[in-house]
Amino acid sequence: MDFSGIAEFFKFLLDSEDIINYGGLALIVLIVYMENGMFFAFFLPGDYLLFLAGLFASTGQLHFSITLISSSIVAAAILGSYTGYFFGRLLGKNLEHRKDSLFFKKEYLERSRVFFARYGGKALILARFMPIVRTFSPIVAGTIHMNIRTFSLYNVLGALAWGVSLPVAGYYLGQRFPQIIDYVEYIILFFIGITSIALIRTLIGMKKKRNKPPGNETSQ
Template structure:
């Protein structure tokens, strides 16, 4: 049990992930952006804190390398999710609920997709859980390859560009911010919780 708790902490603790290096960061981003069983992994605040750690010099890679690596991980991750939905959508829809899969996540994403249409692929980048399931649902709906690839690139560029760049320049100009990592995480969690609860209440209504 202790080993499981330790593994869970390492997978969900952004600071631990970032200090492990860019390779681990990109793997987490890849998984969280399209693998249905990885929806619980950190997303928004992982990107922002990666920028902060890059700006303060904890991560040695230049901003361009951070942006390119994370962008590719996000885009490829979503594309894998799209392929899973397109070719295995029926079996996924018939899959019983388990520890890492809940049909309610897919259904709430469908509501989001119906509301925003194709732009859901861009907007969902900034919403946890929905971000993971939107490309899968796009695949299930057989959204054209051209539209998916275009919106995937646009959404990935905006998501990674805004969060990583903002964190980088904040860390560069205010290096002391690295001492307040826990407050940054709490802020993002508060925003995330508010967004998810608001969407849940709308869905119930």
Template sequence: MDEINLLWHQLTDSETIIRSGLFVITCIVFAENGLFFAFFLPGDYLLFLTGVFGGTGVLKEPLTTILLSIFLAAVLGSLLGYLVGRFFGKSLQRRPDSLFFKKKHLDSTREFFEKYGFMALVISRFLPVVRTFTPILAGISHMTWYSFILLNIVGGAMWVGILVAGGYYMGQYFPWIINYVQYIIIFFLGITTFTLIKGYLKLRK
């Protein structure tokens, strides 16, 4: 049990992930964007804090390397989700609930997808959980390859560019911000929680 708790902490603690290096960060981003059982992994605040740690010099890679690595991880992760939905969508929809899969996430994402259409792929980049399931639903609905790839690239570029670059320059100009990592995480978690509760209540209504 202690080993499981330690693994869970390592997978969900952004500071631990970032200090593990850029390769680990990209693996987490890839999984969170495309694997339905990885929806719980950190997303928005992981990107922002990666930028902060890059700007303060904790991460040694230049900004362009950080941006490109995370962008590719996000785009390829979503592409994997799309392929899973396109080729295994029916079996996924029949899958029973488990610790790492909740059908309600698929249902709430479907409503979001129906509301915003193709642009859901761009907007959902900034919404946890929905971000993981939107490319899967795009595959299930057999969105054309051209439309998916275009919107996937646009959404990924906006998500990574805004959060990572924003965090990077915050770290450069306000290096003391690294001492308040926990408050940054709480801020993003507050936004995430509010978004999820609002979406859940709307879905129930």
């Protein structure tokens, strides 16, 4: 087996610049679809891929309008989450007995379940901006048989918030500050740092709340 070829393939999938330059909008849409509901695709780039798609559109490296890019991303995110939802509804219980592997960790499923238990349907909107949780939240929604109409509402709202804000922000900054294209590596590190901090803080908060004695909770 050619492990070097496999390693190069995964390196390509994790490099947003290569995805945009060589795969174009089609590959961006495919990755967004997979990362928004397929448990084995949690490692794919999300937030910074969308931002860079908008940025590269502003500089002409991605030859599509920002309207088409954003609408395509929103559609892919909605369909991806529906895929995760119906997978969770039909086969989600099987994940409970699945062994940990390179493409699946029970910890990720549990993390999303706790997040979902705290925020309910709103988790589907908040999770869009959190790696890993974004992938597993629709699966959890399907596993607990969340009402399809309620899921659809939050699915669409979350996809719009995520799929429009990040590409448009990248496009706007690219037009205002064209030189920003020279700092792609720093942009990626910035997004990784911000999303990681947000995820860690949320998990710590959920853990504290879960471990808090019932008698110590104040009434709302």
